[in-house]
Amino acid sequence: MATGGVNADLAKERERATFDSEQLTNFLYRGPEKVRRKRYLQNLAIQDPVFKKAPLWAFLNREQQYATALKKHLHAYRRIQELGITEPVEKFYYREAAAPHENSPIGLHESMFIPTIEKQATEEQKRKWLPLCHSLKMIGTYAQTELGHGTFIRGLETTATYDPVAKEFILSTPKLTAMKYWPGNLGKTTNHCLVMAQLITKGKNHGIHMFMLQTRDMETHQPLPGIELGDIGPKFGFFDNDNGYMILKDVRIPRENMFMRYYKVLEDGTYVTPPGDRLNYLSMVLLRSAITSMIGQHLSQACIIAIRYSAVRRQTEISPGGEEAQVLDYQTQQYKLFPALATSYAMLMAGRFMYDFYLKTTAQIEKGDLGTMPQLHALSAGLKAFSTWECTAAIEVCRMSCGGHGYSHASGIPKIYVDATPGCTYEGENTVMMLQVARFLMKMYTNLQKGQELPSFVQYMTKSLDTKSCMKEEVAPKCLVMAYEHRASRLIKAAADAIQAMVMSGSSPQEAWNKNTVPLTWAALAFCHMFVVKNFFEMVEDAKMDGQTKAAFMALCKLYAVNGVITHLGEFIQDGYLNNQQVQYIQKSLLDLLAEIRPNAVALVDAFDYPDAILQSCLGRYDGQVYQALYDFAKSSPLNEKEVLDSFFDYVKPVQQELEAMNQPMARL
Ligand SMILES: CCCCCCCCCCCCCC(=O)SCCNC(=O)CCNC(=O)[C@H](O)C(C)(C)COP(=O)(O)OP(=O)(O)OC[C@H]1O[C@@H](n2cnc3c(N)ncnc32)[C@H](O)[C@@H]1OP(=O)(O)O
């Protein structure tokens, strides 16, 4: 353990902040009462001896990591029930504190399997399955992706063929590429899964549908006949999880195992048409809607670590013989870290909007109103892709900004990165998601041309493109938002014009689309960026907090917007919307904002309110005693348990002896 109180530099940082970080914490977690409850639940978990005694993941091999993750998450699952915690966000606080760096081997059971039963199963199916799920007799996952197809789910090859005589479906993965591959926790942990398969009845393929499949015996845990399954091996991250593969050889399941809330097959094999399209994609939409907040949290942790460390780390004397500067005082370091910090807040705000929108829209869907599904799909796909791209890039910036120590697992950042980056791939590969957004935007653009009403969040398309920016020396939020709207509008028009021109000269619409997918993704990205900026400004303006806290928060918000203009400058100036003078105002504003944020940087990360026990970072400690912590971490490496390792005698000694013998003068003759 490190000793010595709070590092003097870090203490000074907290004293010089111009606002009270607790106010921002209260805003982030939706009120002081919720903050109090969060801390209470986190402390319960942190003090629990089962979690406290668990070994640090970094020194364990894969099997040990899996076992530790399983033990911790199962204990957390049980304690959550004992403590009567029912709110999803409260369960999250408890679980995060219980197992901060262990990905849950029952994560898919909780995040996709149970929610899918709740949303897609009939009342009878729910009565049968949910109690078994809650007692963990049934542990399930979501088995959709196959070896040959992940993105193109209409192309999945697993079949579910209905046999009206036996009143059963026959599940089969008829070739190598059809085997299920990747589903989380499928390999070793779960005994059930929800299988996505092509439904064939009365000789007709009705496309992909969901089926409940028991994969293992509920007592012995042995795989059931006709099912071969296992772990897919180590990965870049999620080391402690058993993503799995599964081969099905004509496995029979009862007709009642098809999820039949919206889609039905009658006993005689008649297919009943559902009330709407793509309802069985809703489980993906749920997780996509949650990812923006999740990835924003990952980045906020990386920012805490990198910014606290940069306040403690001193490197290079500024004037000869003078004191070495805190690296956070270098403008270049600020330019790395403050945009990352602003991005984390921007994504937390976007995630807040997204999840509320998901709840509102799914409540309408539950009532049979499917009208807002396209908006929900576009926004959840777009924000998922945009936020994971932006945040993973920023996490890597945080890591590198910690110099050499950022490369060590002692910093905590490499683990954050490897667990965050698959967010760009799972729940829909990001480019593919952006193309779904582009598809929606093109539809909206066509509707606009036909004079139809547009949903509120694409109203910006109605504004004339024949304008110039209102940006003045004092860079105003209104002008920044308008610049983002202009860019988004212009890019969708440019893509639409290019497609239309190709169609006019004889290409098919599909061909024209495929020849323009790059500009289409630019347009989709610009839309998402605009949405995040606008939402961030709106949330800061509406936030109930004192003037100083709001000013500190607003500086971050402005930085997010200003930095985005500079990073994508070409797209803002291509049509002359911003002139040279205005670009200079924005560049100056960026530097001014870095200086304005500097005294508040530590308080702004303190506001995220992560206890050390969750961060588990030698560099991100609240007390800033990083060097003692790094030394302690090194001392605890298992390689240091013995002064001289057996491998020295096994390998080094014999080779030394051989080389010595070879190099004897006599031996060379
Ligand atoms: C609990 C705590 C622990 C948590 C731990 C968790 C850690 C995480 C663990 C990791 C867990 C990872 C878990 C995993 O990874 S689970 C596996 C995730 N897999 C995917 O996400 C696959 C991605 N692919 C797709 O979603 C589809 O194939 C896409 C969408 C690409 C195309 O699809 P399709 O080929 O069918 O469609 P189309 O392009 O012809 O377009 C046709 C129309 O359909 C509309 N459309 C499309 N989609 C939707 C939709 N959703 N709602 C409403 N509408 C939709 C579309 O707008 C268009 O409309 P229109 O233009 O005609 O009007």
Ligand SMILES: Cc1cc2nc3c(=O)[nH]c(=O)nc-3n(C[C@H](O)[C@H](O)[C@H](O)COP(=O)(O)OP(=O)(O)OC[C@H]3O[C@@H](n4cnc5c(N)ncnc54)[C@H](O)[C@@H]3O)c2cc1C
């Ligand atoms: C950690 C992790 C956990 C996962 N958990 C689960 C799970 O629980 N359940 C489950 O079912 N699956 C799971 N998956 C699988 C995941 O959902 C898929 O990997 C993901 O949907 C991407 O599909 P893919 O692998 O087929 O990528 P591909 O589609 O093969 O992507 C390869 C490249 O092709 C490009 N591409 C593909 N199609 C197009 C197109 N139409 N237009 C332009 N470019 C295109 C992509 O942009 C990408 O660059 C998991 C994956 C990971 C990494």
